Amino acid sequence: MAVGLSGGVDSSTALALLAEAGADAFGLSMRIWRPGAAPIAGVGDACYGPGELEDVAAAEALCAGLGVPYRALDLSAEYEARILGYFKREYLAGRTPNPCVRCNQEMKFGFLLERARSTGLDFELFATGHYARIEDRAGRPTLRRAADETKDQSYFIHRLSPATLSGVAFPLGGMSKAEVRAEARRLGLEVADKPESQDFIPGGYGALFDEQEPGDIVDEKGNVLGRHRGIVNYTIGQRRGLGVSTGPEPLYVAALDAERNRVVVTGDERLFCSGIEGGDAILHAEELAGASFEAFVRIRQNHRPARALVTVDGGAARVEFDSAQRAAAPGQSAVFYDADGFVLGGCVIERALR
Secondary structure, rough: OEEEEOHHHHHHHHHHHHHHHOOOEEEEEEEOOOOOOOOOOOOOOOOOOOOOOHHHHHHHHHHHHOOOOOOEOOOOOOOHHHHHHHHHHHHHHHOOOOOOHHHHHHHHHHHHHHHHHHHHOOOOOOOOOOOOOEEEEEEEEEEEOOOOOOOOOOOOOOOOOOOHHEEOOOOOOOOOOOHHHHHHHHHOOOOOOOOOOOOOOOOOHHHHHOOOEEEEEEOOOOEEEEEEEEHHHHHOOOOOOOOOOOOOOEEEEEEOOOOOOEEEEEHHHHEEEEEEEEEEEOOHHHHOOOEEEEEEEEOOOOOOOOEEEEEEEEEEEEEEEEEEOOOOOOOEEEEEOOOOOOEEEEEEEEEEEE
């Protein structure tokens, strides 16, 4: 069994528990950071950046302590082309992509496993420290939200197909974060109290880009209210750091107009939408294709799934919420769940329906 390691408490505990249970396991990491690939100046604990050296060293030390093999494979070229390239294009187009969704599908559960097997590593299962569950449903492995919904990561891995899930295990899916840390302490892991990293890169997304062209901050009528520092530094629903005001009511980012290099702001009430239209849609239950079905839809990782009517036709999706939802951002993923927390599919948000 291969166990994906990031150097953090979750993946480390997953491997240690499997080793304790007698599994024939080894640690597997991907190297994605290459100095000079992006203009990142800061150093910090993040998914991408120079802090990777410390994470790989921690994973290697963990495996040495457990007496299991360890391999770290260089996938920096693939990452730069498929994740960084995509991320930059989307942001420069005024969209808000989610790099974790794409990275999980194409890198962690894609290129990493292909490269590992091509180098002669032999394994049937790939385990990770994700908080999610896999359960059999209608004769196929189906992704389900974690038992601890406050830590659930099914949003990030919702695009994994049943074929991929058949060779995957999530040992922590039934545990809470507190339970995982308690197990890490019991097992004597040095990372037991390591803080969580929720950053993509140190210094914020803008650190991936060269100096950006400033432009106008405008209201929905086009009135100029101020200047922005480059549209890549702003996201839908953002309030802080705008530096503009039209009165006592706060303003929020409503849209990123890449064509005219403008940031459009509005009052909070205008951020709500009745639904969304999406592209690049997938369904894990083929019987739902072409028909409308009820689902609970999450439009970002920290969004509470909202009841909606969903229609998927080919790669296009339409979602009509029972009640208006706030700050649906083009480029983000929308994930469809049933009432029991099973993932039905998802799409990439194209536009909000007002």
